[in-house]
Amino acid sequence: IQYLAVDRFYPEWDVWTQYVADVFSQFLVLDALKSSHPIEVPIGHPSEIDGIFDTISYATGSSVIRMLHDYIGDDAFRKGLHNYLKDYSYKNTVTFNLWSHLAKASGKPLIEVMSSWTLQMGYPLVTVYEEQQLNKTRVIKLTQQRFIADGSTDDDNLQWTIPITIFTKSNPKSIAKEILMDKPEITITLENISEDDWIKLNYNSIGLYRVKYEPKTLARLNEPIANKILSPQDRLMIQDDVAALCNAGHQSFVDYLKLLLSYKDEDNFTVWKSIASTIGNLSSLLEYTDYFDQFKKYRLNLCSSIQNRIGWDATTNENPLVAMLRPIILTLLGKSDDQAIIDEAKYRFQQHMSGNLIDPNIRPAVYVVVSHYGDKNSALSRVxxxxxxxxxxxxxxxxxxxxxxxxxxxxxxxxxxxxxxxxxxxxxxxxxxxxxxxxxxxxxxxxxxxxxxxxxxxxxxxxxxHKNFNIVCLLDTYINFEENIDIQQIFKELDQCEQYIRSISSSNQLILIVSSDFSQELIPEIHQLSQVYSIYIYCHHEQEFNQHWTEQYNKVKGIYYEIDQLIASIKSNEVGIRAITAVDEPLSMSICNVSNDYEQTTSDLDGRFVHSQLLIDCLLRMEPLSTDKNEFISFCLNEYHDNEDMLKIIKEFEDDYSSDRVIWWYTRETFIYRILNKSLRIQNIDLLFTLRFLIRDIEQQLQQHQCSSPITVYRGQLISIEELELLKQSKGKLVSMNSFLSTSLNRNTALVYLNTNINDNTRLQRILFEIDADPCRNDIKPFANISSFSYFPTEDEILMMLGSVFRVNNLYLDEDQIWIMNITLCSDNDHDLKSIVDCMKNQYGSEQTRLLLFGHVLVDMAYFDDAEKYYHRLLKDLSSDDKDICNCYHALGKVTCEKGNYDASLIWLYKSLEIMKQKLKKNHSQIGFIYTSIGEVYQKQGNIKQALESYEKALDIWMKTYDNDKHEYVAWCFNNIANIYVMEKKYSEALEYNKKALEIKEKILPSSHPCLGNTYLNIGNVYYHIGQYDTALKNYELSKKTYEISLTPQHPSIASVLKNIGIIYEVKGDFSEAIKCYKQAYSIRQTCFSLSHPDVIDIKQDIERISNK
Known part of the structure; x- marks a missing residue:
């Protein structure tokens, strides 16, 4: 607003160009980071307010207001703002009300437009594709995606409603086309456009987006830039966008340098300030390369023309902006070896040292140039x-x-x-x-x-x-690797090679090919490194190589005098590479306690067990899409964009893949095996979603080729000491392997891999799994001998399905110091948690609902950000009349509530309620769900009256729909109403309603269902408020044990009950136990939520309070 006022009084100051350079461009830099945040964020305490108003909030907020003002027009903006301030002069208000007033004043759909700019972080990159038609018509296709500074793709698939403006050569001072872009892709037709006419998006650079043009479209803009037909704001942002795209890897800096040649006569200080910043960054990158002299000549060519016009000294009545431009140009020329500039700078500096003052405007340039050509060590010091x-x-x-x-x-x-x-x-x-x-x-x-x-x-x-490299070479002679061997790095210097090997993460694996002349010096230094799995020595000399010294190094696979033999040996040994890699990968497993002794439950692992089974079930149930394969290929092309060999294999996969060849592709040592196993190991939700078609195809192949008789198979593994300790305690329990399990029919093969890979690392232990599997058992995960359709047909490999569950029979240490663990493949019906898993599956429904189902599972796993992202993705894909639209709105309302964004939550929930009321009967049970969710939001906001009203509406619906008070939903409502009574200090009523809820749930739910944990927690809260602390603690402990069996270890419900247990200990004066509980709760909450979430701030204050006692 301050810029708007200044521009009205002093238009000659060109404040909007300064705004674009100082504020708007700063927003574009900061909001392109993954660590950014939305403008609208929840506040948990007044002390947070100053902190929330950070650079991003100011820069982004003002840029949004500027775009909003332009979109609806000055008159509507003033009218809407006036009415809003008048209506809420003496009332509390929320953002929604502001958009409503501005929308009413302008007649434009502001609520839909602005929510995408204030409730989500980042901003879009609009890419322009154009096609010239014969009749002076140009068809323009626009696509949008989030722009991220590091060049990565948008994991959240965010979309914006963008006010797009287009202007053209025929009328450069007015907008030719204005349209709202509310889809990922739109097409626009422009009339009366000749083939050579330029077009530009984003008039005066007011819209909050960057633009990427095709080369021909960008080249046409050289003329309006050079002739200053475009405004300074647009001239500034065209080059700023290209520079940002280059930094992100979307364009080449060659394109940027070509573009800059059209700025040779640019005389606007603010535009040059931006250019100089990018030129400075490029200079830093090129300074110690062979190209720097050429780059300095380029800078001379770029800046000489404008320097000749503005000179060294100010003229009478000179524009202050020219005085600010002068030192920029002088500095660029001086550091580009312009001898005339250097001599003049030195002369003026000497005069300065003699007592003559330097004009303050050029003083920085003189200092920089003189220091640059003075003592180099001093000038370049970073002290x-x-x-x-x-x-x-x-x-x-x-x-x-x-x-x-x-x-x-x-x-x-x-x-x-x-x-x-x-x-x-x-x-x-x-x-x-x-x-x-x-x-x-x-x-x-x-x-x-x-x-x-x-x-x-x-x-x-x-x-x-840090990618998973295959082969690294240290050679003293050139070798032409004509075979399809994935050579990642070739070194000629021993020190560089060793330094590189040591820099690689120990979780990556490499094969080393080393020349004989280097071998005796390098191998002893790097042999013990876990990232080095095998070594091949190449001897190109005719004399025989003394190989006796290599016998002590078991990773040396041989000495080769012919390169063809060496390559053949690697290929033959490559059968073992995948198994060796698997040996050293962390074991991805979940453990379930099947003991009847409730006290012995391995709680954290039980929760993981339940949700690993749910996640796998969800991935397999999701309806496959025809685009699944293309999405995966796009991901791989981006991941391996600089690896030509891998790109060839990806192209082969694109052309040749079919579901019946999935095992062949999986067993081939390429991108599929690496990406799939890593995503399963670390539970990368985005990758697992992209890979679900492969997971389904593998399952179908294993089912088709299921083994027909009982077998015993073996798997060698290196595990950490911590994992070993867990397994020692797992006798009689169940273990779920959360990845595809590659095993061998040959016990010696599994042992060979273990012996080959062992080193002196005492943190790792060798274990051999002996696995008994009987295909005649009902409801087991499939397993098959894949030798006949594997990439390695000579292997006797049995592949077991992802999520297979095994019972631990025995674990002991044999005479070779290898741990032997005997396990049996179990039926899905064998474990005690089956009732919980089945009950939670039933809550999701049996239909293949794709992203909606996936999002629900992620919410239950406390992956709230991921869930929100997939709900938004579903929302984009659904048609306006799809039945799941209102369900998606409801889901978004619930997940934004979990994240503490209550205003956004209510917007989503009321949208869902409005649609449901139109499509469903008045007392439909689904409407009860919406009222319950709305009540929960109001309750968290402290709005007791509206919360209770919402809960009572839900209860009324469900009492009429179901058998009075005998349904789970009715019990849910009883719990919620009880919570309101607690807030109103009506403790007897609260206890009555909670006990009603508990009675219903105990009859219809499994004993370890998380909903029972909720009720135990609520009952504990009542007893706490009436001073019965021991009874409260007893219920809290019941709640905690129930949650730990059925929820993931990082679920916020566990944090809530830990906090309450901490409160009891604090009241009883046991501060050490209290702070232990608070810290555990804080650890969970900071994992689930942002640091500004009210629950995180609340528990942090608890820790600070008790630390002072």
Missing amino acids: GRDIVWKFLQKNWTELVERFGENSVFLIYFVESGLCNFVDEKITSEIQSFFDSANTSTVTLAEVLRFYKTTKGSELRIMRQI
């Missing part, structure tokens, strides 16, 4: 960074006292002091300091955000290093 960091550490307390720990000024100060550090050690030091300092989580978040910004380029480089 200043360390001085600033030490100053911050020493004076932090005083800085906080002076400026306030969440002030924008202090955050800027932290940014400028820390933004140039780029190593892991200093990151740890910075985080440790701010963790221990008396500072807020918001300030720390800002520190780490700017650190990540600076480090973005380095992270993109490091991503290439």
